[in-house]
Amino acid sequence: MTAPRTGDLHLPAPLAPGDLDPARARPAADLVHRLTTRTLFGYRAEPDQRGWRAVEPIGDLASAVPSTYNAGLGTSLRSYVVHLRPGVRWDTEPPRRVTSHDVVRGFARACSPTARPAGIELLLSAVLGMRAYAERYAEAVAGHEDDAARHRAFREGDSIPGVFALDDESLVVELERPSQDAIDLLALTCVAPAPVEHDDVVPGGEDFARHARATGPYRIAGLDPDGGVRLEPNPAWDPDTDPLRERAFDAVTLRPGAPAPEPAPRVEVAEVLPACLLPHAGEGRPLADPALRRLVASAVDPGLVAEAVAGHLPGVAPARRVVPPGNSGNQDPGPPLDLPAPGSPVGSGEGTALVLVRPDTAEAAAVAEAVAGCLSGVGFRVEVRAVGPAEHAELLHGDGGAEHDLLLTGWAARWRHHNYRAYLQALLVRPAGRVDGPVFDVLIDRALGVDSDPHATRAAWAAVEQEAITRAAVVPLLHGPPWAARAVPGAERVMPLYSLGMAADPAALEPAGSRSTDRVPV
Structure with missing residues (x-):
C-alpha cells in the first residue's frame, strides 16, 4: 500500500451532517461518498467522456458485473447474483471484511423513512418487495423516528424479499421486472454496504459521523462548525482492491467556503x-x-x-x-x-x-x-x-x-x-x-x-x-451542457465524472506538481 503524497485538497461542498450517511445519499455529499464509500458497482473517471468506458458501470465491491455469460444473471433477466471482491475491509479495529450481510443491511437502511435518499423511488419500483418493505418500515417506527433501537429491531425482524445473502461473499438481488438500467440502479450510493456499527444511528441521523465506518481511500476525521467535513486516509483501504479510486492527499477538506473549481465552457456529453x-x-x-x-x-x-x-x-x-x-x-x-x-x-x-x-x-x-x-x-x-x-x-x-x-x-x-x-x-x-x-x-x-x-x-x-x-x-x-471542472486549486489531472454531475472526480486528482507521466489530462 502506497502512502499518500503530501498535500491537502480543499473542495466546495455545503453539507448537512445527516447527508454524510450513505443511506441518505443526496447530491450535496457526492464528493464525500466518492472518497469514503464503495458501492457494488461504479463508474470510471475517463479523459474521453464520449467513450463507452465513461458510460458503462463496472464492478466496484462486486468482482464483476453479473451477466448471462458469467451465470450472474438468470434466464428471467430479473435475478442478479453478485460476488464480492475479496480484500475489501471496514476501517474498524482490527479491520473487518465487507460481507454480503453488510450489503443487505445497506439496502434495508435506505428504506428508512428518515433517510429519503435522492434515488429511493427508482429502487422501490425496481427491487422485488422493496416498496412494501419500506411501507412496513415507516409503520414500525412511526412516532419513534429518532429511536435507533426501534429502527434496528425492525430491520432485524423483517427483510426485503428481493435482497438476500447466499453466504458471506455472495448475494442475490431480484427485480420486479427486467430492466436495462439494473446495474446503474445498484450503483446508487444509498444501497452501499453498511457495517453493524451503523445500527447504532438512525439512518440519515445528525450524529452519523461518530459512527461512520469507511470502505474508500479516506474516512471521516471530523466536522467543522461551518458545515464542512475533514477526511483523513483510511488505513484499511487497499488500492489493489479498488479499480475506481486513488489516494493522493494527506487530507481532504470539504466546506462551503472552499475555492470553487474553474469551469470548462462545454463538455461534449449528454446535456x-x-x-x-x-x-x-x-x-x-x-x-x-x-x-x-x-x-x-x-x-x-x-x-x-x-x-x-x-x-x-x-x-x-x-x-x-x-x-x-x-x-x-x-x-x-x-x-x-x-x-x-x-x-x-x-x-x-x-x-x-x-x-x-x-x-x-x-x-x-x-x-x-x-x-x-x-x-x-x-x-x-x-x-x-x-x-x-x-x-x-x-x-x-x-x-x-x-x-x-x-x-x-x-x-x-x-x-x-x-x-x-x-x-x-x-x-x-x-x-x-x-x-x-x-x-x-x-x-x-x-x-x-x-x-x-x-x-x-x-x-x-x-x-x-x-x-x-x-x-x-x-x-x-x-x-x-454539464459543467466540468477544468482546474481545482492545488490539484492536477482533473477528470470529470458524469455520475457526479460532471464535477471533478476527487478520487482521480493529484497534488499540483506531481502529475504522472502515464496519464492523459483533461
Whole structure:
C-alpha cells in the first residue's frame, strides 16, 4: 500500500451532517461518498467522456458485473447474483471484511423513512418487495423516528424479499421486472454496504459521523462548525482492491467556503436540466387547481429565462422537454410534444399569490427573477424565497414543511444511457404535494413494464413526458451542457465524472506538481 503524497485538497461542498450517511445519499455529499464509500458497482473517471468506458458501470465491491455469460444473471433477466471482491475491509479495529450481510443491511437502511435518499423511488419500483418493505418500515417506527433501537429491531425482524445473502461473499438481488438500467440502479450510493456499527444511528441521523465506518481511500476525521467535513486516509483501504479510486492527499477538506473549481465552457456529453419548476399541488395550495398550473406553464417563457441567465450559465438553451438532448431518454427526433406556445398564456392569475422557493445562489436568483416577471405579467403575485442547500434538499427529496407553490431546481441523471426513469420518474414521483400522483404511477409502471422492447419503451416514456407537460407536473426551463471542472486549486489531472454531475472526480486528482507521466489530462 502506497502512502499518500503530501498535500491537502480543499473542495466546495455545503453539507448537512445527516447527508454524510450513505443511506441518505443526496447530491450535496457526492464528493464525500466518492472518497469514503464503495458501492457494488461504479463508474470510471475517463479523459474521453464520449467513450463507452465513461458510460458503462463496472464492478466496484462486486468482482464483476453479473451477466448471462458469467451465470450472474438468470434466464428471467430479473435475478442478479453478485460476488464480492475479496480484500475489501471496514476501517474498524482490527479491520473487518465487507460481507454480503453488510450489503443487505445497506439496502434495508435506505428504506428508512428518515433517510429519503435522492434515488429511493427508482429502487422501490425496481427491487422485488422493496416498496412494501419500506411501507412496513415507516409503520414500525412511526412516532419513534429518532429511536435507533426501534429502527434496528425492525430491520432485524423483517427483510426485503428481493435482497438476500447466499453466504458471506455472495448475494442475490431480484427485480420486479427486467430492466436495462439494473446495474446503474445498484450503483446508487444509498444501497452501499453498511457495517453493524451503523445500527447504532438512525439512518440519515445528525450524529452519523461518530459512527461512520469507511470502505474508500479516506474516512471521516471530523466536522467543522461551518458545515464542512475533514477526511483523513483510511488505513484499511487497499488500492489493489479498488479499480475506481486513488489516494493522493494527506487530507481532504470539504466546506462551503472552499475555492470553487474553474469551469470548462462545454463538455461534449449528454446535456442536463439545470433549471425546472416543480409545482406543489398539496391540499389547500393554489396550484392544486389544474387550470392555474397550466397557466403557470404557459406564462413562463423559457427563452426569456435563458436570456436572463446567459451571463451566469453560458451555453444553456430554452427547454421544451423534461429529458435533455443527448440522453437516450430524449425523444428527439420523435413525435413532437403537444406544447403551449411559450409566453402565450390563456387566462389570468387574478392576483393569486404564489411562493417560489429557490436555492440561495446567484444563478438561481437570476432564473427566479425571470420566472417571477413572467408570472407577474398574467396577474400572479409571486414571493421568491431563497433557502440553503439542506432545506432545498428536504423540499426536493424529503418531507420539507416549508409552504411553497413552486420549487426551482435542477436535475442531472446519475447515468447517461437508458435514463428515461432517471429524469421522468425521479422528478414526477416526489414525496409530498406531487401533481396527479395516481396518474403518473400508472403511466410509469406501464413504461417500466415494457423495458425489454426498445420501441415500446420509447413510446411509453413519451406518454409519461407528454402528461408531465400537459398536467404541468414539471415545467422545464433550461437545458445545457454539464459543467466540468477544468482546474481545482492545488490539484492536477482533473477528470470529470458524469455520475457526479460532471464535477471533478476527487478520487482521480493529484497534488499540483506531481502529475504522472502515464496519464492523459483533461
